[in-house]
Amino acid sequence: MNRFTYARPADLAGALREIARDPGARFIAGGTNLVDLMKYDVERPTRLVDVTRLPGLDAIEETAAGGLRIGALVSNTAIAYDARIGRRYPLLASAVLAGASPQLRNAASTGGNLLQRTRCYYFYDAATPCNKREPGSGCPAIGGVNRIHAILGTSEHCIATHPSDMCVALAALEAVVQVAGPGGERAIPFAEFHRLPGDHPERDTTLCQDEIITAVELPPEGFAEHHTYLKLRDRLSYAFALVSVAAALELDGGRIARARIALGGVAHKPWRMPEAEAALAGQPAEAASFALAADRLLAGAQGHGHNDFKIDLARRAILRALSQAAAGTPQSQTDKRIR
Template sequence: MRAFSYDRPDSVDAALRGVAGQPGTTTEAAVKFVAGGTNLLDLMKADVMRPERLVDISRLGLDRIEELDGGALRLGALARNADTAYDERVQTRYPMLSKAILAGASAQLRNMATNGGNLLQRTRCYYFYDTGTPCNKREPGTGCGARTGVNRIHAILGASDHCIAVHPSDMCVALAALDATVRVSGPKGERTIPFADFHRLPGDTPQIDSSLAADELITAIDLPAHGFAEHSTYLKVRDRASYAFALVSVAAALEMDGQTIRSARLALGGVAHKPWRDPAAEAELAGKPASLETFAEAARVLLRDAKGHSHNAFKIGLAGRAIVRALAEAAGVEHP
């Protein structure tokens, strides 16, 4: 690990002053915020990220989970993943989110990792972590080793010629399905970012993971009042039962009227550079009976543009089956 300097401010304003005027994106900046450090420190040890200074934000008091008007809930950016997953309000009103968090990492990591950090964790692409191989995300312009290399865990949706990496988070897939909102503070004040707009597809700038600026700080994540508590689930398909990233994951949430689907939310993980939602697939479910045939058609629509590579084409069929199973579980429909 390279040498770095370290600051520990005691207020949001002081933390923002610590990164004021720093060039670069949130992933390339010379000065980085650090909280739990469960991803950033690994990247620094691997010499993938090389910040010159760390600003420790763990004492900023952003670790509360608070009620909002109308039944919404605010998750502090520094609340630990474990505390969020086991919070009674989250478990009762947003069970899909609780299940997604508990499906990720180990108990030890969940006890350290923060909600804000979860949004900013970086891909687990082999080539991104290996500084001896080309990677446009790590070093723009060097090429994408995964396109012609080992790409079993890589993207089947939303990829580009520059990058086929996937976002690793479980929590973010559920937040995407819930239409959460990210609250951030920066030199221009506070702003909110719809969750659908927070993460980016790679395009020709895969090194930029999110719409967060280098001098902005995530302060909270707001959950809407409607958490689909009665008809939702999170399904994670992985190589082993614990401590593995998703090959495919599905957050499925339904609003039901008897056996008819009134509205639906569907988000996929492990398949794209960001949690993947498709309004056309969700619209395909609205007004239809809750049946395996309906779910299979929605899966077909969602995966219509999916493209496999040399080692991961199996993900297309796997994703289709996972979508059907997750929707069936959310709707209470028997499935094979």
């Protein structure tokens, strides 16, 4: 790890002052990704601003709109086992339990989960080029070892994926990210929080360096009746998704009233396509409709060799997830039989 200084501000204003003082400063909460990357010399902050003691960011509260506000410091474990989330947003609880391990979930924060960086082998290996780590150095994953890489929304500079499970569910639930900065507070719709790599793969999100996530707000609708989080990976636990699907449906008799589908493991951000979801509205909740949605979602998918299988896998996973959601039989994260 590089040398850095440490600050532990007592309140949000203090934290924002600390971060503004030093462009090399970074906030730290759970540290499960940042410390990891610092040990690999991928992240080399000059100052760490410890936000774990900031007041008011560690609660799950009701919002005026009828949703829930999850403070940025709420641990992944607290989300997974919160009774209100379990009842009203079981999709979110399930996605959180699909990720990492109990130890990591105990330490990892909500804000930090949103800011997780890719697991691309090259990004992690400072001895190799990587446009995300070192802009302009190249992307060896293109034409290299890329079985875990993206099939959607890639650019010629980067084919990395976003590794979070929780974010896939938050995308499907259309959460809103609450942010504070020197200019005050702002709200970022989840779909606009993470970015595609484009010409600047070094930027994962639209958050500015001097801004801090304060909360994630869930809108009232939680799709508690018809949802699933289906994660497919290289072993049955403690592995990142090759493909994951968060599916949420509102049914009206045998027909779909509304649908949400978000994909993990396939793009630089949780992948959604509102047109594909809109096209499901009014359709019967059956395989043929699901197949059409899958076709639309994956229309632009492109493999890079080792990850070609992901296109087919994602299609099958979407079909299964939608049928699980429609049947009201969400995937268990402990019984590994796929429903």
